Amino acid sequence: MYSEKDITHRLIVGFEIHVQLATRTKLFCGCAVEFGAPPNSRTCPVCLGLPGALPVMNRRAFEFSVDTGLALNCAINRLSKWDRKSYYYPDLPKNYQTSQYDLPVACDGFFEFNANGQPRRISILRAHLEEDAGKNIHDTPGCTLVDLNRTGTPLLEIVTLPEIESADDAYAFCTELQRLVTYLGVSHGNMQMGQMRFEPNINVEINAGGETFRTPISEIKNLNSFRSVRGAIEYEYQRQIQDWLADNDYVINDRPNENRGWDDDRGVTVFQRGKEAAHDYRYFPEPDLVPATTEEAWLETRRAKLPMAPLKRRAELVNNLGLNPDDAAVIVSDRATADLFDAAVEAGASPKTLGKHFVNLWAKLAADRDARVCDLGISADRIAELANMVDQDSVSATSAVKVAGAMLDSPDSPMKLAESMGLRAVLDTGETQAWIEQAFAANEQAVRDAAGNPKKAKAAAGFLRGQVMKISAGKANPKLVGALIEARLREQSTQE
Amino acid sequence: MNQSVYDIVTAIGKGETTARAVVAESLAAIAARDAQVRAFVCVDGEGALAAADEVDRRLAAGERVGPLAGVPVAIKDNICTLNLPTTCASRMLEDYTSPYEAGVVERLRSAGAIVVGKTNLDEFAMGSSNENSALFRTVNAWSPDRVAGGSSGGSAVAVAAGMVPCALGSDTGGSIRLPASFNGVVGLKPTYGRVSRYGLVAFGSSLDQIGPITRDARDAAIVLSVIAGDDARDSTNVRGRPFISGIADGETTPDPFSVGVASECFGEGLAGSVRASVEAGIGRLGELGAETVDIRLPHMEYAIACYYIIATAEASSNLARYDGVHYGHRTSRADDIFELYSHSRVEGFGAEVKRRIMLGTYVLSSGYYDAYYKKALQVRTLIRRDFEKAFEKVDVIASPVAPTTAFRVGEKTDDPLAMYLADVYTTSANLAGLPAISIPCGFDEDGMPIGLQLMGRWFEEDRLLAIAHRFLEGTDYNRLSPLCNPAR
Numbered sequence A: 001m002y003s004e005k006d007i008t009h010r011l012i013v014g015f016e017i018h019v020q021l022a023t024r025t026k027l028f029c030g031c032a033v034e035f036g037a038p039p040n041s042r043t044c045p046v047c048l049g050l051p052g053a054l055p056v057m058n059r060r061a062f063e064f065s066v067d068t069g070l071a072l073n074c075a076i077n078r079l080s081k082w083d084r085k086s087y088y089y090p091d092l093p094k095n096y097q098t099s100q101y102d103l104p105v106a107c108d109g110f111f112e113f114n115a116n117g118q119p120r121r122i123s124i125l126r127a128h129l130e131e132d133a134g135k136n137i138h139d140t141p142g143c144t145l146v147d148l149n150r151t152g153t154p155l156l157e158i159v160t161l162p163e164i165e166s167a168d169d170a171y172a173f174c175t176e177l178q179r180l181v182t183y184l185g186v187s188h189g190n191m192q193m194g195q196m197r198f199e200p201n202i203n204v205e206i207n208a209g210g211e212t213f214r215t216p217i218s219e220i221k222n223l224n225s226f227r228s229v230r231g232a233i234e235y236e237y238q239r240q241i242q243d244w245l246a247d248n249d250y251v252i253n254d255r256p257n258e259n260r261g262w263d264d265d266r267g268v269t270v271f272q273r274g275k276e277a278a279h280d281y282r283y284f285p286e287p288d289l290v291p292a293t294t295e296e297a298w299l300e301t302r303r304a305k306l307p308m309a310p311l312k313r314r315a316e317l318v319n320n321l322g323l324n325p326d327d328a329a330v331i332v333s334d335r336a337t338a339d340l341f342d343a344a345v346e347a348g349a350s351p352k353t354l355g356k357h358f359v360n361l362w363a364k365l366a367a368d369r370d371a372r373v374c375d376l377g378i379s380a381d382r383i384a385e386l387a388n389m390v391d392q393d394s395v396s397a398t399s400a401v402k403v404a405g406a407m408l409d410s411p412d413s414p415m416k417l418a419e420s421m422g423l424r425a426v427l428d429t430g431e432t433q434a435w436i437e438q439a440f441a442a443n444e445q446a447v448r449d450a451a452g453n454p455k456k457a458k459a460a461a462g463f464l465r466g467q468v469m470k471i472s473a474g475k476a477n478p479k480l481v482g483a484l485i486e487a488r489l490r491e492q493s494t495q496e
Numbered sequence B: 001m002n003q004s005v006y007d008i009v010t011a012i013g014k015g016e017t018t019a020r021a022v023v024a025e026s027l028a029a030i031a032a033r034d035a036q037v038r039a040f041v042c043v044d045g046e047g048a049l050a051a052a053d054e055v056d057r058r059l060a061a062g063e064r065v066g067p068l069a070g071v072p073v074a075i076k077d078n079i080c081t082l083n084l085p086t087t088c089a090s091r092m093l094e095d096y097t098s099p100y101e102a103g104v105v106e107r108l109r110s111a112g113a114i115v116v117g118k119t120n121l122d123e124f125a126m127g128s129s130n131e132n133s134a135l136f137r138t139v140n141a142w143s144p145d146r147v148a149g150g151s152s153g154g155s156a157v158a159v160a161a162g163m164v165p166c167a168l169g170s171d172t173g174g175s176i177r178l179p180a181s182f183n184g185v186v187g188l189k190p191t192y193g194r195v196s197r198y199g200l201v202a203f204g205s206s207l208d209q210i211g212p213i214t215r216d217a218r219d220a221a222i223v224l225s226v227i228a229g230d231d232a233r234d235s236t237n238v239r240g241r242p243f244i245s246g247i248a249d250g251e252t253t254p255d256p257f258s259v260g261v262a263s264e265c266f267g268e269g270l271a272g273s274v275r276a277s278v279e280a281g282i283g284r285l286g287e288l289g290a291e292t293v294d295i296r297l298p299h300m301e302y303a304i305a306c307y308y309i310i311a312t313a314e315a316s317s318n319l320a321r322y323d324g325v326h327y328g329h330r331t332s333r334a335d336d337i338f339e340l341y342s343h344s345r346v347e348g349f350g351a352e353v354k355r356r357i358m359l360g361t362y363v364l365s366s367g368y369y370d371a372y373y374k375k376a377l378q379v380r381t382l383i384r385r386d387f388e389k390a391f392e393k394v395d396v397i398a399s400p401v402a403p404t405t406a407f408r409v410g411e412k413t414d415d416p417l418a419m420y421l422a423d424v425y426t427t428s429a430n431l432a433g434l435p436a437i438s439i440p441c442g443f444d445e446d447g448m449p450i451g452l453q454l455m456g457r458w459f460e461e462d463r464l465l466a467i468a469h470r471f472l473e474g475t476d477y478n479r480l481s482p483l484c485n486p487a488r
Helices: A059-071 A167-184 A226-246 A296-305 A310-321 A325-331 A335-346 A351-368 A380-391 A397-407 A414-420 A429-442 A444-452 A457-471 A478-495 B005-014 B019-037 B045-060 B103-110 B153-160 B177-183 B217-227 B272-287 B300-321 B337-348 B351-364 B370-393 B416-423 B427-432 B461-472
Strands: A007-020 A083-086 A096-099 A106-115 A118-131 A135-137 A145-147 A154-160 A196-208 A211-214 A218-220 A258-263 A268-274 B040-043 B072-076 B114-119 B166-171 B186-189 B209-214 B258-262 B291-295 B396-400 B436-443 B449-456
Touching: A007 A167, A007 A226, A059 A106, A059 A118, A059 A154, A059 A167, A059 A296, A083 B300, A096 A118, A106 A167, A106 A310, A118 A167, A167 A196, A167 A226, A167 A310, A196 A226, A218 A226, A226 A258, A226 A268, A310 A325, A310 A335, A310 A351, A325 A335, A325 A351, A335 A351, A335 A380, A351 A380, A351 A397, A380 A397, A380 A414, A397 A414, A429 A444, A429 A457, A429 A478, A444 A457, A444 A478, A457 A478, B005 B019, B005 B217, B019 B040, B019 B045, B019 B072, B019 B114, B040 B153, B045 B114, B072 B153, B103 B114, B103 B217, B114 B153, B153 B166, B153 B177, B153 B209, B166 B177, B166 B186, B166 B217, B177 B186, B177 B436, B177 B449, B186 B217, B186 B461, B209 B217, B217 B436, B217 B461, B258 B272, B258 B370, B272 B291, B272 B396, B272 B436, B272 B449, B272 B461, B291 B370, B300 B351, B300 B370, B300 B416, B300 B427, B351 B370, B370 B396, B370 B427, B396 B461, B436 B461, B449 B461
Parallel strands: A218 A258, B072 B114, B072 B166, B258 B291, B258 B396
Antiparallel strands: A007 A154, A007 A196, A083 A096, A106 A118, A118 A154, A135 A145, A196 A211, A196 A218, A258 A268, B040 B114, B166 B209, B186 B209, B186 B436, B396 B449, B436 B449
């Protein structure tokens, strides 16, 4: 038997991700895709699978899939076809799912993301379109109810190769992928509503006694938060190592692969079923649909319309506009906010000041309202104007926060608001000097320290600057205050 | 009633009769004769008369009416109708009424046709005799101890027995043509994609097509011109190719044409009387100016095998939805979901449907897919190519519809393979998607009708119908069955 110190190990993770596409209607009928509607109210003969009903492909869903495939650097199949996947389940009214088997929309791509500041890349095996199933509801004991509102919702299933080697990388991959699909506008990517569901396939390569072992693969079903993705992978990594240490025959091929679920409360994965025999889905070509064909010229127009990927956009903010990478990441976290930022730069404000405002000032106001910066309803012009006011010393940074808050409730220009709030910076030397005299008079000890105590001079000077700002109710210009205090202290020490 | 669709439309148009009178006559014929043949699953006398009155009202008011105004029509009971049940002649759907209407029924109704009832079929259209109906057996209009043919037996018998001038059937492997042939009426399977399948309860989706069963070719053309056409709800419906019939407008002379005859269609198993009549029919085509050309259809011998793999594969999937969960028959003795599924299906389906579901499930199973289903798809391509080649040389291909005339009730019920062979000449048109028509061409020594099959190029129904029209002119091959003879 081996103990933990005898072995080295490596985590291996691949992903299947279901992305709910942001179409108005379902994949094969005209029913609305709507979360939370009364049960079975968004159904028709087609999605109910009634006798004689036939599917018609939603063109928009296909376009969204092609866009995603292109953004994932995939080859788009010129001809992609539909197949039926057979299995019996009450929430699947036809008892087959219309999906794509051997000719998916897209295949053989890759996706780049950053994890802890390091560039990473994962291979995309394929992306195929399929219809979602409905929902079985087990709320009443001894009785299962079926809600088919979700039946036929378009899903894009993205499958990666098993190239991820840490839970952090997995976390970074999932967040960046979510950002990508929302940037593309192909999905709302809302995790709480199940619009993105992650299923990591996890196993561990163990080296012991000069031999290499691989644990059975476990597939964690339906993870719908990034935190649970990380948690499940971390847990599985350790569980599989421990299970192997306890039983060296716990290896792939000797033991079945497993489906497991994530228990969020306990922070553990739970065994669901072994996959002894592969389920026979009896795939065969869907005779009710015609294959979807794409032409190169059409693909080119779609490629040309794709927005810049968030990762690239972030790099441009850092490289071209001189933002620091963390601030850039916050700004590009959603596309509308990034667009707002670009528009504010376009309106003539300094990118660096805008960067500070977006990350500190605006982001905080947005967070207080559980919204994104772009949802605050402030125009790019007004955002740019406030940044310019700060740069031109018309308001202090502190006052800018108050002005920004007021901008949320008033359509007035930030300058007008600053004036009416009495926050317009005072650049008058005489007035500023008067505030300084008032501060010096009230804080004699600090003045002494600042002028003559080398250990405390710096802190004391800072304190005095703060007092002046306070007395001026934020209207004083910090730079002017600093300069005048410095001169006043020099004067003081010469006198002594 | 012995008037044709054309006669009825003309008479109503001229004001010589009313829709009510025509529909009443149809209902009276059903009342008088259906007990002997049992073609109808349900008859909607009240609804039909109300619809007829509406047509008469419109005519009286000078409003526009459609090309089938006042024409009684029967609908095979696997085509969805509002108000009337759609049972597919199965216990599974015995109490099922569709909440929507099939595209073809919408078209018929808006053309002014009057739906008088739904007709019997082999359960879910699976069968060649009508003996697989779970409701009751429809028998031949010419002899009650002979089978009606299937699966559209009820529709063919309803027309042959003069209860309606036209009916809709569906044809997956011969289900329109075979009963048409057995009952001495005209049955047309249109080109795949010609007629919307929306609302046709699927059996073999890549093979199914709805078509008319009528007494003569002109009526078939009139009905086809109503039911054919664009329907965005069926993705396999070929759009932008409306069917415009010359003969419906009185144009009756086909261009000079050539007819192909393949020795593969005259081999073992073909009854002597059928061979004689079909050969005589081909001779008659010659008299009409056709040049006869020998052709080869080398893969025809595999058509039946290929068909029973593809059709059952698709059926096994299409019928998976009948599980007792959402609608249809639900078992009363289930303790869990597995029992709910299995008992509901065991109780709801008949033997032939189960046989085909099992066959289809088997040929799609992993390990067998390549050997059966995939190979069948390849053979299907070869069969299609045979036809492409043949149609470079000839305009139509003539053959028997079936190897025999209507066989005796019960004769083949214990031998499914023998039953399957009734489809030997018809399935290849479905596999290739071609239009094909069954035309009465004579009678055997027992006086049972014989059918001649003509297959045409894709979307050339008009040529088939024009030839059929000329062929039938001056013959009484398509006379009404003796059942309609009041002296009887």
